[in-house]
Amino acid sequence: MTVPLSRPAIPVLEAGMPAPDFTLQATPDQNITLSELRGAPVVIAFYPADWSPVCGDELGLFNAALAELRRLGAQLIAISVDSAWSHTAYATQRKLHFPLLSDFEPKGEVARSYGVYRAKEGVCERALFVLDGNGIVRWAYVSPITVNPGVDGILGALEQMNNSTQQDTP
Template identity: 40%
Template sequence: MTNTAAGARAPDFTLDDQHGRPVTLSALRGGPVLVVFYPLAFSGVCSGELTELAGLYPRFAEVGVHVLAVSVDSTFALRTWSDREGFPFRLLSDFWPHGAVAEAYGVFDDRRGVARRGTFLLDTGGVVRWSDHTPVSEPREMGRALEQARSLV
């Protein structure tokens, strides 16, 4: 497991988004990045969280934050979900190797085979400046991540 505590360099990754386009974390350096791990598309708590995040997305964009949401779902499931919900940010597939990025961030639940709820705010150099871990059964308050993002700029 990689150290993803505040002050640590975030593990780099390349994952496909819901359109099958590769997204490399280190390519986003120069701007802050919010990485949001969630268990599964189409589930109740996750849908509520990402809908809240979508509502806050213009505020994240105002402060220059790239928003990435990561799950172990396939790109096909993520595309269907994103199209249905109209999410304005990229949904990344940590499908194969299954959960490898979630594992690198210390949020993979190997018993259930899904990511736990982990939120990581990275600065312009790719260093973790804030993280939050929430039990799988409880939704996060995405406004907390926005407050932290505003403190970076």
């Protein structure tokens, strides 16, 4: 008998909703607060775990797309429930050039606030959020946990945001 995997207890944030603020460890001695990133789009990538094959492929793809994300004015942060020490070792080994934030203690608190914590497994969903410069969710996607969602959806959402901003400018 197959036991279904757990889903988040609260609904996943959707476009138009404000993103909950948070402060998480980026390194053992450095924190990042989401509200301090306001003024530019932010891409938040929740992922299940450091050192897993799909996560490695996904984060590697995001790393390869950093120049394009920055061209579109966006900052990228990734979040899992692994410790800041694990993130530091993982980012160094994988040569990642964006912050990996630790939702370690209380475990999964930020992921829960976004509706993407899998309590039964104790990990985050594989979820993507694109926020505008005011911290409003403009695009959200939860991928099956075993599937790398790629960057096309993120890039499309950022391009659409940039196009609508240009159209709003007189």
